[in-house]
Amino acid sequence: MGFNAAQVEALDYDFSSYPGASGQPWAVAGTVPEPTAARRDQFAAQMREILDLGDVGTGSREDITAAVLQIPIAHQQEITAAMRGALVELCAGSPAPEVIEALPFRLYDAFRDWLMGEMFVARPTMPSAATSASPATAAPAASPTSSAAA
16 A cells, blocks of 8 residues: 555644643643654754753663652752753644643653654554555464464
């Protein structure tokens, strides 16, 4: 079939299941505008600079967490504010800056990680017509017991 742009999902978010400080669900949902390559690259550069501020490196999440815990609280707050600012710029108004600022840490962290994953994690490509087998010619899948019998 080739490439189909419908495979690239919109950057939709929905915070309506979050109860908020009042206990009432937020009526906040929308779509982050598709960033340009320049905006994505600027965000990546900002995040690298912010991580260098904390000297936390770019290792595993556990390594970064351990390094962050060694940073004085005032400096952690500076890093967190810089990260939120970079995310506000990347989102270009959707969600609104005040929404991003109001997100509690874990919800903000999950949203930021999701968006970064959408921006920077490689996606598998669709197989080309020449390399994909049609259902009629595809080899049957091995059953869990067939390998045990061998």
